[in-house]
Amino acid sequence: xxxKNNEALKENCLEKTTWKERYGHWPWYRRYExxxxxxxALIAFGFALPRPGLPxxxxxxxxxxxxxxxxxxxxxxxxxxxxxxxxxxxIAATLILSLFGWLFYRYSGAQWDxxxxxxxxxxxxxxxxxxGSTVTGWxxxxxxxxxxxxxxxxxxxxxxxxxxxxxxxxxxxxxxxNAFIIIWVDFFRAMPIIVxxxxxxYALPYLNITLSSTVSGIMALSLxxxxxxxxxxxxxxxxxxxxxxxxxxxxxxxTMQTMRLVILPQAMRVVMPPLTSNYVAMLKDTxxxxxxxxxxLLKTAIxxxxxxxxxxPLVAATxxxxxxxxxxxxxxxxxxxKMKSKGITRSIRRQPKAA
Amino acid sequence: xxxxxxxxxxxxxxxxxxxxxxxxxxISVKIYKGEVVAIIGPSGAxxxxxxxxxxxxxxxxxxxxxxxxxxxxxxRVDMNKIRSEIGFVFxxxxxFPHLTAIENIKLAPVHVRKIPEKExxxxxxxxxxxxxxxxxxxxxxxxxxxxxxQRVAIARALAMQPHMIFFDEPTSAxxxxxxxxxxxxxxxxxxxxxxxxxxxxxxxxxxxAATRVLVLADGCVIEEGLPRQLFNNPQHPRTKxxxxxxx
Ligand SMILES: Nc1ncnc2c1ncn2[C@@H]1O[C@H](COP(=O)(O)OP(=O)(O)OP(=O)(O)O)[C@@H](O)[C@H]1O
Ligand SMILES: [Mg+2]
Numbered sequence: 001x002x003x004k005n006n007e008a009l010k011e012n013c014l015e016k017t018t019w020k021e022r023y024g025h026w027p028w029y030r031r032y033e034x035x036x037x038x039x040x041a042l043i044a045f046g047f048a049l050p051r052p053g054l055p056x057x058x059x060x061x062x063x064x065x066x067x068x069x070x071x072x073x074x075x076x077x078x079x080x081x082x083x084x085x086x087x088x089x090x091i092a093a094t095l096i097l098s099l100f101g102w103l104f105y106r107y108s109g110a111q112w113d114x115x116x117x118x119x120x121x122x123x124x125x126x127x128x129x130x131x132g133s134t135v136t137g138w139x140x141x142x143x144x145x146x147x148x149x150x151x152x153x154x155x156x157x158x159x160x161x162x163x164x165x166x167x168x169x170x171x172x173x174x175x176x177x178n179a180f181i182i183i184w185v186d187f188f189r190a191m192p193i194i195v196x197x198x199x200x201x202y203a204l205p206y207l208n209i210t211l212s213s214t215v216s217g218i219m220a221l222s223l224x225x226x227x228x229x230x231x232x233x234x235x236x237x238x239x240x241x242x243x244x245x246x247x248x249x250x251x252x253x254x255t256m257q258t259m260r261l262v263i264l265p266q267a268m269r270v271v272m273p274p275l276t277s278n279y280v281a282m283l284k285d286t287x288x289x290x291x292x293x294x295x296x297l298l299k300t301a302i303x304x305x306x307x308x309x310x311x312x313p314l315v316a317a318t319x320x321x322x323x324x325x326x327x328x329x330x331x332x333x334x335x336x337x338k339m340k341s342k343g344i345t346r347s348i349r350r351q352p353k354a355a
Numbered sequence: 356x357x358x359x360x361x362x363x364x365x366x367x368x369x370x371x372x373x374x375x376x377x378x379x380x381x382i383s384v385k386i387y388k389g390e391v392v393a394i395i396g397p398s399g400a401x402x403x404x405x406x407x408x409x410x411x412x413x414x415x416x417x418x419x420x421x422x423x424x425x426x427x428x429x430x431r432v433d434m435n436k437i438r439s440e441i442g443f444v445f446x447x448x449x450x451f452p453h454l455t456a457i458e459n460i461k462l463a464p465v466h467v468r469k470i471p472e473k474e475x476x477x478x479x480x481x482x483x484x485x486x487x488x489x490x491x492x493x494x495x496x497x498x499x500x501x502x503x504x505q506r507v508a509i510a511r512a513l514a515m516q517p518h519m520i521f522f523d524e525p526t527s528a529x530x531x532x533x534x535x536x537x538x539x540x541x542x543x544x545x546x547x548x549x550x551x552x553x554x555x556x557x558x559x560x561x562x563x564a565a566t567r568v569l570v571l572a573d574g575c576v577i578e579e580g581l582p583r584q585l586f587n588n589p590q591h592p593r594t595k596x597x598x599x600x601x602x
Contacts, residue, residue: 244449
């Protein structure tokens with residue numbers, strides 16, 4: 001009796017029954033025919049909207065607001081319908097957002113053409129670039145991007161190696177070494193990168209140490225990130241339980257073997273997410289290299305902007321930065337989430353099981 | 356039982372302080388080849404500390420420790436070499452969670468003994484078979500039950516072909532039904548003549564396998580003897596009190 005009840009309950013709760021399965025048809029306002037026809041009607045209705053430019057009468061304002069509300073109701077019908085597939089909802093949401101944008105564009109009274117001429121004047125970039133250049137502005141920006149990436153990659157490599165060494169030496173708990181490392185880490189974390197870069201590039205030559213601007217830039221970024229990265233690795237190393245060290249040492253492994261074979265492989269899991277977001281931050285910090293005249297992406301854009309007397313190159317550089325940084329930022333979030341869920345499944349698994 | 360038996364471990368007046376807490380108060384014992392010595396005593400008596408001092412996971416504060424005649428408190432001794440010849444099995448297994456069972460076992464032979472990978476793998480599989488886990492070679496520690504993990508840990512210790520093995524409460528973190536499988540492995544080892552130093556309160560195991568029992572209380576060895584003699588007829592009042600609690 002009880003099991004039968006349970007099964008009935010299960011059927012009611014777990015089996016997905018749609019409106020359509022229950023009643024044989026959708027209600028009229030949820031049918032695709034209605035949605036499509038009402039959409040076409042709204043589009044047609046749109047041709048009756050006032051002309052572009054700031055509306056003059058209250059009636060025109062009310063008309064625009066009414067139109068917006070109608071569209072909102074239309075999109076709302078789709079969005080709140082739990083049984084509609086997600087892609088249709090995505091389309092509805094995109095449409096309603098575009099409508100907002102379009103209405104703003106049409107009636108805000110802003111001088112769009114002038115704005116476009118100033119900030120989105122792509123022609124500026126397809127002409128030959130700055131003074132004496134034989135290639136287009138786009139090609140120059142691409143050159144700049146390559147230099148940005150080059151600086152970022154070298155800084156990431158040196159910063160990681162340096163940071164790893166600092167963290168490993170820190171774990172030896174030698175008081176003198178520790179004092180040195182703490183000073184190093186605090187100093188380079190406190191020091192603004194731009195100041196560090198200027199000191200290396202402009203002040204070191206007085207000590208007879210002359211470095212090229214690119215080397216100075218890489219050096220400043222590496223030193224700065226070594227401080228952060230060593231802290232990340234230190235946290236990773238310290239997150240590994242001490243009994244792992246004891247197990248390794250009791251087998252006769254040396255301190256360094258223990259670090260390399262037992263501690264670091266386990267710490268890597270903890271370290272990956274913050275390390276990735278650190279790399280993202282460093283890629284952004286390469287823009288500081290423009291202050292010592294390295295022709296990286298930002299500096300190239302600034303030069304082009306000055307030469308053309310138009311800020312479009314800066315907008316282009318912004319877009320390029322975003323194209324590269326957005327996926328990286330995404331990856332670091334994904335890694336972090338993966339890490340978290342892993343932590344959870346692990347603790348679940350570790351609970352005693354029935355033998 | 357002649358006088359010529361080889362001494363594996365000898366401690367002379369071993370002391371250990373944690374800050375100003377006096378944990379070991381002058382322990383002098385001799386352990387011979389092939390002996391299975393059980394160490395019992397109340398919690399906080401210093402049993403773990405004693406084991407850990409002998410392979411210097413903890414630095415002894417004063418006293419002498421000889422392992423197979425070598426004074427390991429001397430600063431010139433190669434402690435990694437000594438440790439590689441002493442197996443250590445922990446209460447919490449301490450397997451390396453990022454490595455599979457077989458990788459756990461062959462890690463030290465490959466990197467400390469420099470045995471070729473293939474050969475170490477072969478040996479490792481044999482050891483897994485010996486502890487009854489040949490089908491779990493490629494399982495990660497968190498896919499194994501506590502008893503299975505502890506048996507892998509024993510195999511890992513055996514892979515270094517140690518001259519002696521220390522067990523620090525190897526079964527006290529286990530569910531009752533898994534204790535037997537670990538004790539069986541230990542009993543087989545004892546029967547093969549392995550020198551073992553076992554901190555444990557498994558009286559059944561001690562009765563069957565131990566050749567001698569040390570009672571540690573407040574950092575001193577207060578009594579020692581054969582298991583049956585000691586359990587049936589304890590001399591020291593603290594031993595009596597302790598035994599009455601666990602029997
Ligand atoms: N690393 C340490 N730092 C400070 N004190 C410690 C440390 N390890 C152990 N002690 C102290 O030394 C004393 C003996 O500890 P030990 O672990 O050797 O006892 P035990 O006999 O193994 O007890 P149990 O049966 O609970 O394992 C305890 O009072 C403990 O608090
Ligand atoms: Mg203990």
